Amino acid sequence: MKISCNFDAGSIEVVSITGFDDIQLRIRKDNASDFAQWFYFRLQGAAYETCKLRFLNLNETAYPYSWDGYQAVASYDRVNWFRVPTHVEGNELIIEHAPLADSVYYAYFEPYSHEQHLNLIGMAQSSGLCQVSDLGSTVQQRDINLLTVGHEVESDLKVWITARQHPGETMAEWFVEGLITRLLDTQDPTSRALLDRATFYIVPNMNPDGSVLGNLRTNAAGANLNREWLNPSVETSPEVFHVRNKMLETGVDLFLDIHGDETIPYIFVAGTEGVPSYDERVAKLEDKFKHLLRLSSPDFQDEHGYDKDAPGAANLSMATAWVGEQFKCLAYTLEMPFKDNDNLPDDDYGWNGQRSLRLGEATLSAIYGILQELR
Structure with a gap:
């Protein structure tokens, strides 16, 4: 299993990957400021596994009160994007999703490259x-x-x-x-x-x-x-x-x-x-x-x-x-x-x-x- 973001508009910090049900992440700040809210990354090697992606730092984001009711987006081809189950637990944003392919992208909103x-x-x-x-x-x-x-x-x-x-x-x-x-x-x-x-x-x-x-x-x-x-x-x-x-x-x-x-x-x-x-x-x-x-x-x-x-x-x-x-x-x-x-x-x-x-x-x-x- 691998997470990467070294591409146009990619942004995430990986804390740890100990298993499909405990993928720990942090939302990264803008390159030269303290604003943090955008994320966009690729997950590989998790096809058909129920993944739990935990974003650990909601209290450090630009709009910590905005996450209630929010659903992240995902795509296999970066053309067709859909919403995936997302919820807040305490200071964490949690995505629970079983990807249907070995390569899947998650983002804050549908990107425009x-x-x-x-x-x-x-x-x-x-x-x-x-x-x-x-x-x-x-x-x-x-x-x-x-x-x-x-x-x-x-x-x-x-x-x-x-x-x-x-x-x-x-x-x-x-x-x-x-x-x-x-x-x-x-x-x-x-x-x-x-x-x-x-x-x-x-x-x-x-x-x-x-x-x-x-x-x-x-x-x-x-x-x-x-x-x-x-x-x-x-x-x-x-x-x-x-x-x-x-x-x-x-x-x-x-x-x-x-x-x-x-x-x-x-x-x-x-x-x-x-x-x-x-x-x-x-x-x-x-x-x-x-x-x-x-x-x-x-x-x-x-x-x-x-x-x-x-x-x-x-x-x-x-x-x-x-x-x-x-x-x-x-x-x-x-x-x-x-x-x-x-x-x-x-x-x-x-x-x-x-x-x-x-x-x-x-x-x-x-x-x-x-x-x-x-x-």
Whole structure:
């Protein structure tokens, strides 16, 4: 029996393997910070054995209160992922599973590899409708790519979408894959109508380094990118530095920052109620967008989510708050669950990549519905 994680986004610490019923593990911290929550590893040599995998350090994880109701994911081929029985006992997360093959992978959520990321960029460029540009390099010299879809004329509305500032929130890039695939479909009337009036600027992965390193929340320098927007550093948060500069160049009429939430088992958005410039116009735009997104996707809801910021209390180092204040525009953080959507639960798969992808597709309909009111 063997456990390994020396691959893209792999992350685990092995404490001991004394038998199939006592595999002891620890969830590893991000490479340069104390955030710990993401895991992804391969187990070999345990086919048809009832395995008990014990994660011993829940009290050291970033969100120790989030594990109740959580089910880990597993795959034999890294394409088809399913949920496996998982529960909490004291300070331990326990997976009990009898794999049907000698090689099986377990992960915190369905991964989205760097190779998939590069393939997504290649697919978008090959459509003939998308321009791929390089904004700069990450701490570890990976590319920060921007996908631009549209005519880029001054009269176009400017729609910005960023994803995966927190690299372990892989559902965010699944979301972008769905959105951009539909946007590039020349037979889709919604996409054609959108591109008649808007240019889309999309960053599918804001944090390539953290993604490859198997981090939950930070880049290679240990920076939480969604706390860097007020004063980014080219040394420690170049990802935000370069994307922000491009936004200042193009302007922004609508901004969506795509994330995943460890605790709340629903799809929801968080807006800009706490920024100084928040006014009745933006409030009406927020309400209409939420209404349109509910119509576009029954997965979305607006009853459960984060507490709203008090007036003037927004953290302007966060992307949505900084963009909303800087451009006086509709700006939302969209959150998807690591667990399941309790409004439409799926015992076999929970919330997963394909459901995230479908939500990305549906979101284009909501954007189309709000477009004419953005200016």
